[in-house]
Amino acid sequence: xxxxxxxxxxxxxxxxSSHRPTASLGVTVGLRLLAIGPLLVLxxxxxxxxxxxxxxxxxxxxxxxxxxxxxxxxxxxxxHLVILTRGIDLSVGSNLALSTVVGGLVYLGTGxxxxxxxxxxxxxxxxxxxxxxxxVYGRLPHPFIITLATLSICRGLALELAPGHTTMRGMxxxxxxxxxxxxxxxxxxxxxxxxxxxxxxxxxxxxxWGRWIYAVGGAPDAARQMGIPVKGVLVSTYxxxxxxxxxxxxxxxxRTAASSPLYGNLLExxxxxAVIIGGASFLGGRGHIGHALVxxxxxxxxxxxxxxxxxxxxxxxxxxxxxxxxxxxxxxxRNYLESRVRVLQATRTQ
Amino acid sequence: xxxxxxxxxxVRNAQKHFGAVHALKDVSLQAYRGEVLAxxxxxxxxxxxxxxxxxxxxxxxxxxxFLDGERADxxxxxxxxxxxxxxxxQDLALFDNLTPAQNFYCGREIASPSWLPRGLRFLxxxxxxxxxxxxxxxxKVKLPKFDAPVALMSGGQRQAIAVxxxxxxxxxxxxxxxxxxxxxxxxxRKVLDLISQLRAEGNAVILITHNMEHVVELADRAVVLRQGxxxxxxxPTRANQxxxxxLIVGAET
Numbered sequence: 026x027x028x029x030x031x032x033x034x035x036x037x038x039x040x041x042s043s044h045r046p047t048a049s050l051g052v053t054v055g056l057r058l059l060a061i062g063p064l065l066v067l068x069x070x071x072x073x074x075x076x077x078x079x080x081x082x083x084x085x086x087x088x089x090x091x092x093x094x095x096x097x098x099x100x101x102x103x104x105h106l107v108i109l110t111r112g113i114d115l116s117v118g119s120n121l122a123l124s125t126v127v128g129g130l131v132y133l134g135t136g137x138x139x140x141x142x143x144x145x146x147x148x149x150x151x152x153x154x155x156x157x158x159x160x161v162y163g164r165l166p167h168p169f170i171i172t173l174a175t176l177s178i179c180r181g182l183a184l185e186l187a188p189g190h191t192t193m194r195g196m197x198x199x200x201x202x203x204x205x206x207x208x209x210x211x212x213x214x215x216x217x218x219x220x221x222x223x224x225x226x227x228x229x230x231x232x233x234w235g236r237w238i239y240a241v242g243g244a245p246d247a248a249r250q251m252g253i254p255v256k257g258v259l260v261s262t263y264x265x266x267x268x269x270x271x272x273x274x275x276x277x278x279x280r281t282a283a284s285s286p287l288y289g290n291l292l293e294x295x296x297x298x299a300v301i302i303g304g305a306s307f308l309g310g311r312g313h314i315g316h317a318l319v320x321x322x323x324x325x326x327x328x329x330x331x332x333x334x335x336x337x338x339x340x341x342x343x344x345x346x347x348x349x350x351x352x353x354x355x356x357x358x359r360n361y362l363e364s365r366v367r368v369l370q371a372t373r374t375q
Numbered sequence: 376x377x378x379x380x381x382x383x384x385x386v387r388n389a390q391k392h393f394g395a396v397h398a399l400k401d402v403s404l405q406a407y408r409g410e411v412l413a414x415x416x417x418x419x420x421x422x423x424x425x426x427x428x429x430x431x432x433x434x435x436x437x438x439x440x441f442l443d444g445e446r447a448d449x450x451x452x453x454x455x456x457x458x459x460x461x462x463x464x465q466d467l468a469l470f471d472n473l474t475p476a477q478n479f480y481c482g483r484e485i486a487s488p489s490w491l492p493r494g495l496r497f498l499x500x501x502x503x504x505x506x507x508x509x510x511x512x513x514x515k516v517k518l519p520k521f522d523a524p525v526a527l528m529s530g531g532q533r534q535a536i537a538v539x540x541x542x543x544x545x546x547x548x549x550x551x552x553x554x555x556x557x558x559x560x561x562x563x564r565k566v567l568d569l570i571s572q573l574r575a576e577g578n579a580v581i582l583i584t585h586n587m588e589h590v591v592e593l594a595d596r597a598v599v600l601r602q603g604x605x606x607x608x609x610x611p612t613r614a615n616q617x618x619x620x621x622l623i624v625g626a627e628t
Contacts, residue, residue, distance in 0.1 A: 233484045234494040243472035251482030310472035370529035
């Protein structure tokens with residue numbers, strides 16, 4: 026994305042006054058490039074890495090990437106909805122850990138797979154509901170603090186609840202199949218991601234509720250003026266984010282056949298990074314499910330490739346952090362270019 | 376043209392206090408269909424307060440609002456909108472990230488099936504797109520791209536979208552708060568044309584503006600407020616433009 030981003034601001038405004046059509050073309054092309062930028066980066070990344078390490082595109086490695094990316098992708102979709110409303114959910118990682126621990130305890134107690142799944146999903150959604158209700162009805166200025174608090178509470182609760190404060194072995198076969206097995210060589214977790222994506226797409230694109238999410242994120246005051254139930258919309262996004270953490274917990278517990286209070290460490294950063302790297306706007310109201318997916322896969326690909334290339338794990342953190350910086354700057358640049366378009370529109374009005 | 380029909384909006388003896396400030400002192404006002412009423416006054420004269428009372432942002436301390444002769448109980452912006460009063464404030468209340476059609480229907484989406492809770496209904500994208508396009512076409516609003524987010528449109532185009540949206544749902548009155556304040560000459564012209572189009576279609580338009588040229592050109596009637604009191608009501612012409620200004624600033628003529 027680096028090259029695309031750095032070239033546009035020069036071409037766009039410089040021709041502004043003298044060559045209006047050129048400037049307008051530059052701005053339009055810039056916006057288009059920014060729109061497909063993240064996907065383009067991912068494709069280039071995959072191409073480059075497969076040249077560097079032939080193992081990268083082997084089926085076994087691809088399904089590895091899918092399995093490793095699934096949890097980030099699922100939780101990132103929930104995170105994406107929250108970010109669309111200008112919010113943030115820092116609790117998803119420890120929420121996921123707490124959910125697996127609750128599931129592990131239910132497994133110890135009952136051994137019933139449906140009950141374990143239900144317990145995990147309900148825990149996730151309940152934490153989300155707490156976040157949303159505390160944020161909205163506690164009249165907090167921003168969800169940062171409340172989700173930071175639940176980040177801490179959930180992690181502590183998970184450690185407290187887990188026998189011996191550590192990992193519990195064992196998960197029902199069904200859950201192990203969901204998280205760990207494959208169908209026709211495709212990891213089952215891929216189908217879970219697919220299901221979450223389809224449901225999220227229907228909700229955001231086809232339903233009134235989805236339109237309201239974009240409205241609340243785009244202009245909260247206007248949304249209130251237009252009679253949109255802003256509070257309900259906000260709470261619902263946190264519930265869904267929590268539920269997504271729960272779904273991620275099922276997948277992770279299944280893949281590892283275990284539950285642990287240590288799971289999901291820094292998952293909040295991975296999911297936020299995925300949403301932003303994918304091209305959704307941190308300023309709210311901009312982005313779609315595809316952005317979260319592209320971002321999650323980008324992170325998965327980078328991790329996997331650096332592993333294959335035997336690059337130090339610390340460098341992975343630096344690499345992902347650097348990409349976040351570029352992505353956020355791209356967002357700022359997009360806003361700048363759009364303001365250019367507005368000016369051009371005004372001068373062209375006859 | 377104003378005496379032949381009954382007023383669609385009638386504010387009677389409005390009183391409003393903000394603490395020690397007496398913002399509206401016994402103000403009465405009528406608006407008629409097919410008429411542009413200019414609401415004039417210096418900053419702090421009470422124009423905005425009066426408009427906010429009519430559109431449900433503030434409640435009146437005393438006085439009544441009648442719509443088509445019936446007493447209207449307007450307590451919230453939502454109840455004002457339900458009663459058929461649409462207000463376009465200076466901030467426009469547009470959603471930058473949505474397209475014009477999406478903006479038109481945001482919060483009042485056309486969706487089905489009706490037995491589901493409102494938020495869970497499925498959007499009728501096509502119906503909303505077509506209806507919005509039809510309205511914009513009728514009002515002769517030209518947009519560069521119908522499917523682009525409003526963020527990509529100029530100030531005048533955004534103003535036009537906000538005004539057009541208001542007209543879709545305004546069954547009684549459209550209130551425009553300084554619609555040309557942030558616009559250049561050509562874009563102002565477009566918005567003025569749009570306002571006369573609204574009048575031609577039989578809407579009652581209340582226009583707040585500081586631009587006397589626009590008042591003389593467009594308004595059928597002008598009501599002047601000063602320090603919370605109605606100090607004059609007349610038909611603006613080139614000849615009495617100076618008189619209007621004197622009323623606004625309170626100078627002796």
